Amino acid sequence: MSRAKLLIDVGSTYFKVSTPSSIEQHFRDFNKDILDDLTHKCGETIHAYKKEDIYICSSANGGLSTLIIGITESFSLKYATNIAFNSGINIIDKVLYQNIQEYSVPSDLIDVVIVVGGIDSSCDIFGEPLFSYLKMLKYSNIVYVGSGKDASKIQEKIPNLVVLPNIIDHRLHIVEENLKEYLTNLYQLDIEGKEDIKNLYTITANQIYSTPYIVNQTLPFIGTKFSVVNPFILIDIGGATTDIHYSKDLVDDNIVTTNEYDRLVFKKLGVFKSKESLIFSAKNNEFVYELLTHLKVTENIFEQQSEKALQVLMQLALFLVLCKISHYKKAYINLKLLSINSIVLTGGITKVLADAQMEDIISFFYKKILNSNHNPSVVMDHNYDIWTLGLTNNKG
Amino acid sequence: MKVVIGVVGNDIHVVANRLIELSLGARGFEVFNLGVNTYLEEFFDAAVETNADVLLISSLNGEAEGWSREVKLLRSKYKTLDKLVMVIGGNLVVGTASAEEIVPKYKKYGFDLVFHQVDLNTGLDALEVYLGERKIS
Numbered sequence: 001m002s003r004a005k006l007l008i009d010v011g012s013t014y015f016k017v018s019t020p021s022s023i024e025q026h027f028r029d030f031n032k033d034i035l036d037d038l039t040h041k042c043g044e045t046i047h048a049y050k051k052e053d054i055y056i057c058s059s060a061n062g063g064l065s066t067l068i069i070g071i072t073e074s075f076s077l078k079y080a081t082n083i084a085f086n087s088g089i090n091i092i093d094k095v096l097y098q099n100i101q102e103y104s105v106p107s108d109l110i111d112v113v114i115v116v117g118g119i120d121s122s123c124d125i126f127g128e129p130l131f132s133y134l135k136m137l138k139y140s141n142i143v144y145v146g147s148g149k150d151a152s153k154i155q156e157k158i159p160n161l162v163v164l165p166n167i168i169d170h171r172l173h174i175v176e177e178n179l180k181e182y183l184t185n186l187y188q189l190d191i192e193g194k195e196d197i198k199n200l201y202t203i204t205a206n207q208i209y210s211t212p213y214i215v216n217q218t219l220p221f222i223g224t225k226f227s228v229v230n231p232f233i234l235i236d237i238g239g240a241t242t243d244i245h246y247s248k249d250l251v252d253d254n255i256v257t258t259n260e261y262d263r264l265v266f267k268k269l270g271v272f273k274s275k276e277s278l279i280f281s282a283k284n285n286e287f288v289y290e291l292l293t294h295l296k297v298t299e300n301i302f303e304q305q306s307e308k309a310l311q312v313l314m315q316l317a318l319f320l321v322l323c324k325i326s327h328y329k330k331a332y333i334n335l336k337l338l339s340i341n342s343i344v345l346t347g348g349i350t351k352v353l354a355d356a357q358m359e360d361i362i363s364f365f366y367k368k369i370l371n372s373n374h375n376p377s378v379v380m381d382h383n384y385d386i387w388t389l390g391l392t393n394n395k396g
Numbered sequence: 397m398k399v400v401i402g403v404v405g406n407d408i409h410v411v412a413n414r415l416i417e418l419s420l421g422a423r424g425f426e427v428f429n430l431g432v433n434t435y436l437e438e439f440f441d442a443a444v445e446t447n448a449d450v451l452l453i454s455s456l457n458g459e460a461e462g463w464s465r466e467v468k469l470l471r472s473k474y475k476t477l478d479k480l481v482m483v484i485g486g487n488l489v490v491g492t493a494s495a496e497e498i499v500p501k502y503k504k505y506g507f508d509l510v511f512h513q514v515d516l517n518t519g520l521d522a523l524e525v526y527l528g529e530r531k532i533s
């Protein structure tokens with residue numbers, strides 16, 4: 001028999017505490033350490049549980065950042081991007097090696113640089129331009145997953161380079177496992193290394209996982225809680241990022257993987273921490289003014305601080321993210337949105353918008369962008385059941 | 397020698413492409429088969445990743461005609477494909493037209509060898525001759 005569990009999710013804006021009978025959500029106090037904040041607001045609940053029965057996951061700080069250097073869009077860059085997203089890592093930039101001299105070097109510290117290119121029988125792919133670029137870049141880790149023939153040559157030039165097996169096999173198919181494991185471990189170490197998170201181990205005896213990982217693990221079981229019809233997409237709109245999880249059949253792609261579900265992160269489409277960039281993308285979308293008119297507001301709403309303004313931002317985030325994955329914009333991935341039967345919404349958005357408001361945006365999107373009356377059913381995860389399901393299924 | 401092969405565009409005719417893979421293999425080429433439904437950019441990208449010598453594109457339903465117009469422009473964006481030999485074959489128009497009409501057109505698009513409704517072995521023999529001559533010159 002399983003005992004009652006307490007589940008805690010630490011996000012960048014909120015934390016949630018769930019018991020078998022209730023779910024509480026609190027806005028985080030950024031002047032406090034997470035543990036203090038938690039015990040201050042939910043101390044009684046937490047103390048009622050043994051360490052063994054408390055499960056925590058975290059998406060605070062949005063995860064690790066990566067910059068990928070590859071030699072083609074369709075293979076090396078695409079495969080590494082895919083693996084990075086599925087490991088919960090955010091992509092800061094992708095560099096096409098042949099043009100590396102034309103790229104500006106990001107000023108932020110990159111957590112991990114991924115260098116990839118060529119099947120194992122190709123050689124002499126990377127040279128001086130790579131080394132000069134890396135000299136200008138600030139990064140903490142670097143991993144090489146390209147042609148095996150070049151590995152030792154590159155290793156000589158780059159101190160601390162981690163070499164893993166090629167992610168492109170001899171048939172140009174993707175090989176995910178090694179890089180995925182490396183990145184997942186890095187992410188895990190990063191979460192655990194954060195003082196704030198380390199402190200949380202005083203209340204739990206279980207491993208703390210990243211939230212996107214937990215959500216992704218849940219998708220195969222989603223039918224046990226919701227009436228979701230395959231294929232579906234799941235959109236998690238939060239304070240700092242917007243995540244999309246989708247089933248593989250929705251992509252026309254040359255990627256052959258064993259994963260049933262993939263994930264995409266839009267780092268700049270959150271409604272609190274990345275509000276500015278959300279508004280920026282909105283203003284650059286030609287349909288947004290029409291959408292604002294449809295919602296009976298003007299762009300002044302962006303300057304306001306009100307419940308209504310927050311709702312409009314959430315609606316915009318939902319609209320923009322749908323645009324970004326549709327064929328309307330050529331992006332990293334375009335999903336077959338006309339084939340989906342359900343859209344599942346989870347995260348902060350379900351607390352802010354009414355069902356009708358979300359459905360309204362979705363049908364606006366289908367009409368305006370895809371010229372279609374297609375109407376997937378919208379499934380709302382108001383009670384964070386997806387996350388609860390994931391944490392309880394994933395016992396580490 | 398490394399050869400990247402596949403069927404361009406939304407074309408799903410698999411049979412010829414499979415035969416091409418087998419024949420090239422039997423002739424001692426190292427073959428990378430991208431299969432049906434392959435876009436131009438994927439062909440070039442595969443040539444980069446494999447460091448291929450030859451790119452051999454097939455079209456059976458004829459849609460190559462449309463795609464091929466973009467070949468030159470796209471190829472010019474790649475900095476490592478100068479030596480790539482480009483071959484195309486199959487049914488290279490929708491409907492009918494003569495080889496005299498078709499071959500020069502495709503050469504202008506950027507292909508070195510063009511085989512419109514040419515039997516596979518005849519075509520591959522010609523390819524080997526061509527590669528042999530290039531080596532000598």
Ligand code: B12
Pocket residue numbers: 406407408409410411412413415416452453454455456457458459483484485486487488489490491492511513514515516517518519520
């Ligand atoms: C089987 C077939 C299909 C099957 C395909 C099944 C499959 N998954 O492979 C199905 C029913 C799905 C199909 C669909 C269609 N088909 Co069809 N199909 C054929 C058919 C009858 C045989 C093709 C075949 O496999 N032949 C056997 C192989 C070994 O021969 P091959 O393809 O001719 O290739 C030889 C040469 O061309 C050469 N070759 C090929 N590539 C290259 C490359 C190089 C470099 C060289 C040197 C040689 C070479 O080598 C091969 C061996 O000698 C042909 C007609 C025919 N009899 O050829 C039509 C045909 C190819 N189809 C045709 C059409 C129009 C279609 C459809 C558009 C029909 C429709 N309206 O829906 C769709 C298109 C679907 C799509 N998206 O591509 C037309 C194309 C006409 C054109 N180009 O003008 C053909 C020619 C029929 C016709 N006479 O109208 N088709």
